[in-house]
Amino acid sequence: MKDIYELLNDLNIDENEFEEMEVNELEKAHIKRSLKKEINKKKKRNSWKKSVTAASIIVGLSVTTFVAYPAYAGNIPVIEDIFRFFDNGKPGFYNNKKENSQNKETGLYYDYKKFSSELNITKESNGVKITINDAVFDGKTLTLTYTIESEQDLGNADITMPRITGMKAYGGTGKTSKIDTNKYVGILTVSNIEDKKLDVAHINWDIDHIQNPDNQTVIKGDWKFAFSLNATDSKIQLTDGIAEKNGVKVSIGKISFNPMSFTVYYDQEVTEMVKNKWDGVDVELEIKDDLGNIYSGEDNGGMRKDSSYHVSGSKTFEKLDPNATKLIITPHITLRDYNSDNFASVEITNDGKKEISLPEKPGKGKEEFVLEDIIIKIQK
Structure with missing residues (x-):
């Protein structure tokens, strides 16, 4: 299946038919990240010149707007939520899964927003604002997304993991990505290793510092979150x-x-x-x-x-x-x-x-x- 850049190459474009459309910061960040991946990948192939030509259509635009071609606007991969920002591959296209007859969009986090709870809980300390955006719990694994606003550079900020009442042995992973000046988004999971399954997760996330792994600088503060989630059907x-x-x-x-x-x-x-x-x-x-x-x-x-x-x-x-x-x-x-x-x-x-x-x-x-x-x- 062709990716978005190959689709753009196949178009006969009349610049008078473009119209500008406002996009949010997540969408801008994803476009930049997707472009970098595609350009680097295509440079390794003989057809790289074709890809760069198509990509330059987007590169030359203002960072505050995104050009939409009316007939093909639905094919342009934009970020719908923070879960999808961290998805494997490009949202809206089959990268790791065979195309089936239904030709559905796919990805690890494709349906997470649909089944998550919108929390939007914000805590601010020492000039850093942390917001828990969405969270979902399946009885054993908690997955949540967050946003950080900071005047200091945080790199791929390291943050302590949440704790779930009644969960003694667990593993976890987390990622943070810079999307704009002083703005970051992240996703983390905490998974119960024991056989025990919970119907409700009582979660405490006590953050007393944020570390920039690039230069080892530490910002101390007091960001404390407490909330509960009902488990999804599983x-x-x-x-x-x-x-x-x-x-x-x-x-x-x-x-x-x-x-x-x-x-x-x-x-x-x-x-x-x-x-x-x-x-x-x-x-x-x-x-x-x-x-x-x-x-x-x-x-x-x-x-x-x-x-x-x-x-x-x-x-x-x-x-x-x-x-x-x-x-x-x-x-x-x-x-x-x-x-x-x-x-x-x-x-x-x-x-x-x-x-x-x-x-x-x-x-x-x-x-x-x-x-x-x-x-x-x-x-x-």
């Missing part, structure tokens, strides 16, 4: 899928389905032989269904159990095709060594931080391999 399917090879075993214990996505929960175990040779083991799950759809997803983090090699984690994928009857899960394994380029270990002493040398192991660089497919029949 169904948990228990599974016993296992794949094992070269001393690494991946077990799929359960899958949680909700109206906007599904989450796969897995365990990673390794043998003593692997532990003695390699410093770390990473598992990446690739998922497709029996219709040919390939699902994009985001890691929710995980919890290490009796050793650093035994991990319980989860990963959330985009909405399941309702016509699918099977999921084919392919675990991709990476064995790696830790060195100064990819790992740093420190010990806090009275004199400050002290770097710790890791014990030498025979495994060098990395080794990659793929386990056999784990096929899960979906319970309807």
Whole structure:
């Protein structure tokens, strides 16, 4: 399927037929980000000149307006909400999923806005304003979006994660992106690793500092949020899928389905032989269904159990095709060594931080391999 830039190239354009349309800051930011990705990607191909010509139509515009060609305005990918801003690929186009007969728009966060609660709770401290925009909870995983306004540069601001009452073991991930001068948007997830499922999430998000990871500057303040969310409808399917090879075993214990996505929960175990040779083991799950759809997803983090090699984690994928009857899960394994380029270990002493040398192991660089497919029949 052609992307938006190829569609623009195919048009016979009369500049008198353009009309200006006001757009918000999110839409401007997404256009800039999409342009950069497309130009960089096309430069690697022989057809890059064609792409840049089409892209220049938008580059030459004022940053406060967006030109819309009336007959094709519906094809231009703009941001509808913060969830979609952080979506995989370009909103409105199939990037990671096979086109089906319905030709529906897709993406990991495509339906999150629809099922979320609009909160718009704002706290301000030390010249920084933080707003929780929308949030959704499926019984095990909380996903929320936020906006930050600050007179200081925050980079990809690091912020502490929320806590959910009654949730003892959880993983989480977060992203922050600058969309304009002094303005940022972010998304985060907190996922329960335990078997426990909650009907209502009582959430406390106490932020006492924001750190800029680029220059390690810290802004201290007092941003405290407290709110509750009812869980969306969801169904948990228990599974016993296992794949094992070269001393690494991946077990799929359960899958949680909700109206906007599904989450796969897995365990990673390794043998003593692997532990003695390699410093770390990473598992990446690739998922497709029996219709040919390939699902994009985001890691929710995980919890290490009796050793650093035994991990319980989860990963959330985009909405399941309702016509699918099977999921084919392919675990991709990476064995790696830790060195100064990819790992740093420190010990806090009275004199400050002290770097710790890791014990030498025979495994060098990395080794990659793929386990056999784990096929899960979906319970309807």
